Amino acid sequence: MKFGRSISVVGCHAEGEVGDVITGGVLDAPSTCKTMYDKLVYFLTKRDDIRQLVLNEPRGRSSMNTNLLLPPCDPRADAGFLIMESEEYAPMSGSNTICTATVLLETGMIPMVEPVTKFNLDTAAGLVGISADCSDGKCNAVAFDNVPSFVFALDKLIDVPGLGTIKVDVAWGGMIYALVDASSCNLKIENSFGPKLVEVGERIKRAVQAQYTPVHPENPSIRGVSNFCWTHPLTVSGTWKEAINTVVVSPGRFDRSPCGTGTSARMAVLHARGELGVDEVFKHRSIIGTEFECRIRGTTTVGPYPAVHSTVKGRAWITSFKQIVLDPTDPFPTGFRVGDQWHVSDPPN
Template identity: 30%
Template sequence: MASAAVVAAVAARAAQVAQSLTLPPHDGQVLSVVDMHTGGEPVRILISGLPQIRGSTLLTKRRYVSDSMDSVRCVLMWEPRGHRDMYGVLLVESELPEAHFGVLFMHNEGYSTMCGHAVIALARFAVDQKLVTEPTSPETQVNLHCPCGLVTAYVEYENGKTGRSRFHSVPAFVFATDVTIYIKEYGKVNIDVAYGGGFYAFVNSKRFGLDVCNSKTRDLVDAATAVTEAIKGKVKLHHPDSEDLAFLYGTIFTDGNDAYSAEPTANLCVFADAQVDRSPTGSGVTARIALQFQKGQIALNQMRTFKSGATNALFTGKAIKETKCGEFNAVIVEVAGNAYYTGASHFLIEKGDPLKNGFLLK
């Protein structure tokens, strides 16, 4: 199914659902969503109510939404309809002929370039909603155009039911290793920076006297945020494909278990405006695999299991092919996980509501 037809089909199905419900009296806009989660991390999919998005490419659409339609993100991500750690997606048309549809990712602060947990959920959603060609067993392929590039996902499909999803990343690479930053509370700290659709800083949480799985979330957030802020003043990021991709998305604390092991190794990602990923972080797993591969800690097609420090949810990841991304040696990484439905809602935006566009407590 072509990208434009997919977007139209989603809106048509949402309209059918809306007609079957009786909404309370209101005088404003209605936004309809389907909610899912992957490893505990929410994915709110807007299926109707989105105004027309202008732009000839996905990146220009992303800039247009950010500059001219950001209220949609605030309404869906922020209170009273969302919360500080809500995550969502907009389905849009793609200029790539091989893409089933384009995706814009959104969070408490803005718009990310890649999101693995959302890809895992969206792939299942697309097959369930028949937004791709006739599903095939044992897997159905879904091509998602993300701001970082084309991502190919594969969804288990047997007897009309969908299951686990896996995806192949855009080229993932290591940007820098053993970068020394200075943080007032902790002194000199060495960090690595790697790209898995977004740039992340990686550091062992023990350097801060913290346990990625057992310390208080607030303590982990404060330390990770300090790392992110210190790097922004120290490291000038660059991506060969587009400068739109050249920003630090967040900091990932690890348990330091980097050498290959059959035991799960833990991640906790703090991104955007101190937002905590409940999942092991799909693009973070991608970047961490690239880092481990470059350091000789993992081989091609050697599967590792990654555990969320927040929920104990599990993703698997492996480097499946070496490649290049501009001047960087890179790998294509496969990440897999399970997504589940949590609900569907119609949100009202009443004209007289002084808080209709949302708010966040800090």
């Protein structure tokens, strides 16, 4: 059989969030790309057909991501990868990092050392350290030391059409997040509130994007809020602190995991408010009840912003080995989207 394209993929999910990993069939970016962020820009501007092919229907769906393994640019890294989501190439993603590390170890691309395998991954946001708990040839959990996280703004007032003025925290955790207490909009992080959480979350995010543009001080190309996080208040349980969150990912769906970069952004906010200290255990839960165990390792600064070093730990499972192909006669070489799964309601006038 003749195919115009063949891509090897290992299916994987981290605490419920799909983060498949492309292991073959895609060549590296040109040598003129000196950083992983340069590679991100190359695939965004020159090879975005790959992202669309694997994530759009009929091969993909709205609630999934795909990671592209590539040679690293940082000599300290053992591998590099790009994170492809439905609407963007994320500079960093926690669940996708956990998926990628698990696939690298369980397929033997990085040798597994028991009880803990340590290595580095190169991302478009910077170098990320990995510590993987391993036994009997299985990667049981992955902890990653994220890039420094910091707060752009606390309690920023945003005028949202149809909702009025909303208090929004804006923080970087590897992506730029707007965070809002769900109760401030008379909502709860429960599946019964699902459609409303998605609709209102997207409306608030669009309002933030229209009124405020944070810029990363070390990479001005990273600018503007791209993700939205609903939060519930922090509570104390035993020897740790915990909270529930759900991240609304465009074009209108929930992150099934507790969201790693969203968790790092949340920890930066909690630390800035004096609610979470260095080395306190923080357990962050998703809308489906899955959990990341986290802590702040220390503090630093990023440009003018006080920042935290965060570690996030979670689990991933390989779900499939598949070959994605494109028939030359297929009328949808970059897939398609249908409004029942990819639609977000327009804001009121």
